[in-house]
Amino acid sequence: MLYHVRMDVRIPQDMDAGVKADLVAREKAFAQEVQRSGRWPHLWRVVGEYANVSIFDVESNDALHELLSGLPLFPYMEISVTPLAKHPSAIEG
Numbered sequence: 048m049l050y051h052v053r054m055d056v057r058i059p060q061d062m063d064a065g066v067k068a069d070l071v072a073r074e075k076a077f078a079q080e081v082q083r084s085g086r087w088p089h090l091w092r093v094v095g096e097y098a099n100v101s102i103f104d105v106e107s108n109d110a111l112h113e114l115l116s117g118l119p120l121f122p123y124m125e126i127s128v129t130p131l132a133k134h135p136s137a138i139e140g
């Protein structure tokens with residue numbers, strides 16, 4: 048199943064710089080591991096915002112929730128999920 052996911056990052060301004068750097072590094076490593084697995088085929092920065100738009104390809108709602116809640120930045124993001132279905136006019140996918 049495909050999902051469009053938007054993540055808005057909301058790291059507290061007063062977070063220790065070292066803690067923040069570690070969190071962001073762990074987020075990157077986790078995200079790249081999931082991308083290499085094929086379950087995160089698109090990850091795009093939203094221009095001008097500390098936010099991303101992603102496409103996930105996972106087996107179920109539960110699988111997506113488990114993946115998203117495992118992100119190191121999960122406690123510091125507002126996440127909105129849109130499940131995707133085939134469009135009848137689409138010529139591929």
Ligand SMILES: O=C(O)CC1=CCC(=O)O1
Pocket residue numbers: 054056074075076078097098099120
């Ligand atoms: O910076 C972001 O958009 C949050 C994020 C998600 C995956 C990642 O590496 O960073």
